[in-house]
Amino acid sequence: MRTLTLATLITLAALPAAASEYTPAMQSYLENNIRNWVQSPVLVEAIASQNSQTQGFDQAAIDAMDTRWRAEVGTPDSSFTNQVLNNSAADFLREQVEKSGGRITEVFIMDAQGLNVAASSPTSDMWQGDEAKFQMTYSVGADASHFGEVELDESSRRYQAQISLTIVDPDTGAAIGAMTVGIDAEALM
Template sequence: MRKVWWMGLWWSGCLAGATLQLDSHPAPPYQVVVDGRLSGEAVQVLDCALSRLQLAYQVDLVPWKRAQVNVQQQRSDGYFSVMADPAQSAFATLSAPLVLEKWYWYALTPAVLQTADFPVGLRIGALRGSNQANWLQEQGWPPFVLVNQQESLLRLLQIGRIDLVLADERTLAAATAPVRRQLARRFERYTALGVNWAHHFLDQHPGFLSRFNAQLPDCSVPGGQLNDAEQQILRQQTARDRDHWLAQLALWQALAKVTPWDALATSRLDDQWLAWQRDGGSPPDWVTRLLASPLSRQLADWQQAQQGRLAELFVTDVRGRLIASALPTSDYWQGDEEKVSALVSQARAQGPGGEPWLERGQQAAPVILYDDSSHQFISHISYPLWQAGRLRGVLVLGVNVEVALQQGR
């Protein structure tokens, strides 16, 4: 089955006049065939990115194993949507994420999900050729059953042929089997899915991958959002962080030393900070003092004690100037970041006792951001720091959502 999209062509070099050949496989809701047309969320993002580059492409629907062979034998330029796989890195390079999968274990009763040495010894079902099946093999938990349809997995679970199903939350939600509404579940991990671009294609077109990846943030569709239960877990965990810091003398001592706002001085310090981050080498003396302050050291100790739950932890004044940080931040001045500016506006409107701020971007629900450099799934949450009815600063936490949900099970 083939679906061809034609677009204007871009690049005066060897891609001009070319049509990219890609492979894929149906995997609702990311790749869906409706009335002979391939659509779905991953297809929308891919189409958007390649449209912005003014590139034509076509997609063949083939089994995943065939897609890999086609790339290895230079019959196609890439395939999607797949997760990172070291075995495939020998012949292809994964793009930045098109979509984000959220994997859960599903069972008929909660007791199955709480067994000792979980999931060792349990009969696991997965879709043949799926990301979940490949990952289970890597973990040393080979699936007991591999089937071609999600509905078949759920039927096997219902009649007791298997104990567990590992599946993407949204893929399983698209299944029609009624039993899915009654299943207990346990969070396992997030997985970023992208395009595996063939090395032979990337070698012929240097710079393509960076250009393609640069389009994806503006092409993303709803997905990678925190549902209500996940938001509650993050709020409960970070509220404990906030309560801890509100009781620390070092926090209030640092905020008491904040100097009057000076836009020119702040800009100069931010330039120095950015130059140090860009060029490396020894930081300016004032940066060393800031990062070695008693509050920064306490923040670093707290972050380390959270076993990976916090990827970022820092304090600013109400103008966004950095007061202390567990680790060096990308900027000294954070006042143009929503996690500070939006929180300050919200806090002043709500007054003491108001809500924290959760990162939303362009979405209605709080979002999860994928950090390609650290391969972490981050959501920012900020708390106002009030003292005697006066807003004194902002506590910003970058939460590793995957670790937070695992700890909150």
Template sequence: MTQTKDWIIGCAISILCAGTACMAAADPALEGTVRKAVSQQAQPWLSDPAVVAAVKAQNAKHAGIAQSKIDEMDNQWKAAAKAGGANPAFDAIAANAVSKQLKQVVDGSGGRIVEVLLMDDHGLNVGQTAGTSDFWQGDEPKWQKVFTGTADLYMTDPEKDDKSGAMLTEASVPVLDPAGKQKIGVAMIVLDTAKLGQ
């Protein structure tokens, strides 16, 4: 009975997410504001040649990678993050050129953008502006709904940030190859909802 119930719930979620947007949030006004804030017109870096090249380069590097290897890299990252010690994989990504570019995007956003995480076609981190507890996002909705699903936007319900007190939402959008318009990765953009209208 439980399997049947889970299957029905899964089907319902699939139907709800079959359109162009899939949201944990149910506020249509917020969706419209977020959609405008993360559009390629508002965030031209989504199609910036350097960002596209970084994603494509990592896609090529990891072409044909086995899931066991992804799990191994992810487990090493998680262990380092949990221990709070050195994490060479994170340090390498945080210091790369695309991460530096994304940090400039965050710094120049007037507080509207709090964080950016750039992922490849496997859901592995390409560039990031803050720490993450894991290296592989391919098992999470922020990547799955956008890359393997049909949504062009996946966003979460706003949650209060413990440090700043701001209400933040995560909005994930596809990164497209401008040449063929096919999806090559996903960008998750964390937004301060109170500053979106500014």
């Protein structure tokens, strides 16, 4: 029993170091492949539009939307999820996935509440506000970015790392939402 506990501790201690090995590659990918399209007007306008609708939502309203999303994902009745998956911003995001040649596995944008605005493919939940991808970007400010660990993604079913960053209003420089880009782990090696 003691050997198993020690082995587990050694394994767990090694994980953060392994995850940080990807940080330089993720930073490079962000600067060279994502920054040039993150402030596209179609994304900024979609977030601003949804912010005007959701700005007064309380946690109960957010939870109700997230519950409805989770119940609908993967079912024939997708009227609610289709609002996020079938719009001009989602089309733009799918173009970025296609242009990446398989390096980007998914991409989605969130409003100031952490709710999905547009996505290249369905996410497992609608509300990202309780996750680091949102809390370490939008909540931090205009220049914030967050690099997630490499893990098996529930939505894309691939090993990926997530690069998340704040999206700002180009006129004011104020944070209006966030974006998460899933990168295939092999592309980071």
